[in-house]
Amino acid sequence: MNVSDTAAMSWREWLQSERPASRSQARLGRAYMTWRRFSGNGLAMIGLLIILALVLVAILAGVLAPYSPVIGDLRSALQPPGAAHWMGTDEQGRDILSRIIYGSRVTLYVIVLVALIAAPIGLLVGTVAGYAGGWTDAILMRITDIFLAFPKLILALAFVAALGPGIEHAIIAIAITSWPPYARIARAETLTVRNSDYIKAVEIMGASPFRIVLRHVMPMCISSLIVRVTLDMAGIIIIAAGLGFLGLGAQPPLPEWGSMIASGRRFILDQWWVAAMPGMAILIVSLGFNLLGDGLRDALDPRSSGQ
Structure with missing residues (x-):
């Protein structure tokens, strides 16, 4: 055994120590075991690779795209997939591959902003309701129930109709309809730890309710929230594509996958690639988020078998 193998073994033993000497060692050990x-999980790794590919394609769109996503040539309109255009062209002669590559930026933009808006709102509402209890819990949960009573797409359509079409308005509408499940999860997690010994100890030490919720309750909900947000990303992509399909999301000439399917539905029988290619992109990315979410759930859930 050489020196590098010995060092790697020592490092693994340090991470897996049952008696960590510091808080940093405990955190690194938990992260290592989770990884x-x-x-x-092979399927989870496939999902991770798909999402990493989405991020890289979005970042390097200007390098990877062989043509402009908005400028076409009518002489090349509705060409089938071939050497010049790997995924064919649309009715305006624009390269579909280039539009899908640039459309990954729009998809990633929607995913990130919706997660940054909806997850904190749901986390705050759920933890406050679960810790405070009483009338605060009843009011916040009844508001949550009202949002949950409507299908997400229908509610998003209502908000976009009120705000007007556009990618920013679509993001706001999707975020408004996405936070209630996160609030439910955060409330359930809060109810399980609210009466625990360490929360009582913090209360006896004189910590304010705000500090208890922010520093001690919310961190306990993060792992469950991450899993739910990841699993919800596929639904968010489909809702965003649905709004784009109806002309209420990203507006032309922005290359958005849902609007690309809408423009290709007129040619679905003869020029199938116009709608099928962006549809495949939605399918693959949604599958990637589902596989990633399932893997995170198995890795982060302490009750999973085999741990």
């Missing part, structure tokens, strides 16, 4: 459980 080992996650990396042992």
